[in-house]
Amino acid sequence: MAKLVFLGRLEDLAGGPEREVAPGPLEAVLATLPVELAVALLGDRVRIARNGELITERGGIVLAEGDEIAFLPPVSGG
Amino acid sequence: MAADVRLLADPFDPAAKLAAFTAAHPAAGGVVSFLGQVRSGEGVEALELRHYPPLTLPGMTALGQAVLARWALDGLLILHRHGQMTPGDPIVLVAAAARHRRDAFAAADFAMDHLKSDSWFWKRERRGGEWRWIEPRDQDHADLARWG
Numbered sequence: 001m002a003k004l005v006f007l008g009r010l011e012d013l014a015g016g017p018e019r020e021v022a023p024g025p026l027e028a029v030l031a032t033l034p035v036e037l038a039v040a041l042l043g044d045r046v047r048i049a050r051n052g053e054l055i056t057e058r059g060g061i062v063l064a065e066g067d068e069i070a071f072l073p074p075v076s077g078g
Numbered sequence: 079m080a081a082d083v084r085l086l087a088d089p090f091d092p093a094a095k096l097a098a099f100t101a102a103h104p105a106a107g108g109v110v111s112f113l114g115q116v117r118s119g120e121g122v123e124a125l126e127l128r129h130y131p132p133l134t135l136p137g138m139t140a141l142g143q144a145v146l147a148r149w150a151l152d153g154l155l156i157l158h159r160h161g162q163m164t165p166g167d168p169i170v171l172v173a174a175a176a177r178h179r180r181d182a183f184a185a186a187d188f189a190m191d192h193l194k195s196d197s198w199f200w201k202r203e204r205r206g207g208e209w210r211w212i213e214p215r216d217q218d219h220a221d222l223a224r225w226g
Contacts, residue, residue: 007130008200009211052132070130076201076212 002063004029005070010046013037026061026069047072081142081154085135087161092171099155099173106152106175110182112190118165124204127160127169134160134198141192149185151176156189160199191221 002023006014014037021029030038040046048055049070055061063069082099092113100109116125129135142156153175163169170193174185193199195218202211 005130007128008202011128012211049130049133054133070132072130072133072198073200074214075195075197075199076214 002029002065002067002069005068006041007070008073008076010037010040010071010073013040021063023063023065023067026058026063029063041071043073045074079146079151079153081139081146081156083135083138083142083156084158085129085138086157086159089163089167090157090159090171092157092168095155095157095171096173099153099175103153103175105177106182107177108179108182109173109175110179110186111155111171111173112186113168114170114190116163116165116167116169121205122165122203123207124162124164125167125169126162126202126204126209127158128200128202129160130198137196137198138193141189141197144192145174145185145189148188149174149176149181150178151181151185154185154189156193158193158197158199188225191218191225194218195222 001020004019004021006017011017030041048058049072050061051068096111103109138156138158142154145154151174155171155173157171159169172186172189174182176182176185195214200211202209
């Protein structure tokens with residue numbers, strides 16, 4: 001399995017801080033989620049980290065077994 | 079000289095931390111510190127800062143290195159809480175020790191602006207028993223833009 005991690009308000013939309021998903025193309029994974037959540041995860045201002053590294057090109061991501069994909073909305077820090 | 083950068087899960091005593099930092103840098107002619115605390119009033123019962131471990135502390139450490147590269151400092155302290163806090167609790171302590179005060183003021187100011195708007199924290203507040211996520215403030219981004 002792979003893991004999706006939701007930070008900030010995305011956690012509320014997702015109903016929890018993380019979710020186990022089957023590996024595969026990210027688009028296919030997102031298609032299994034509630035539409036409102038999938039749309040929020042794809043928002044322009046949401047950054048994505050794969051296994052702790054920020055990625056700049058979100059097209060063509062394929063989740064491998066054990067991958068962790070984090071969705072990071074705009075920060076509202078300290 | 080490395081910055082002392084820590085992400086703390088538990089409450090800390092800012093006066094004790096600052097005293098220890100100051101004592102460790104006797105050659106510094108000046109120490110500038112900033113303490114951020116949970117404000118009381120406005121109905122806020124609690125504040126929670128969430129972080130993402132793979133990014134948050136590494137980002138703070140990189141910030142510390144950037145500050146040291148930019149100003150001539152004898153020492154730099156960055157302490158930041160995560161987790162749940164209540165009004166009056168310290169959130170963040172930044173202290174910069176330098177031979178000359180202007181470097182210390184600027185370094186602490188720069189570090190705070192970047193902690194507020196360019197570090198991996200997400201904040202929510204509890205009012206009337208309900209948690210609400212706080213959106214970024216435009217002012218924070220304007221503060222950040224000052225540094226170019």
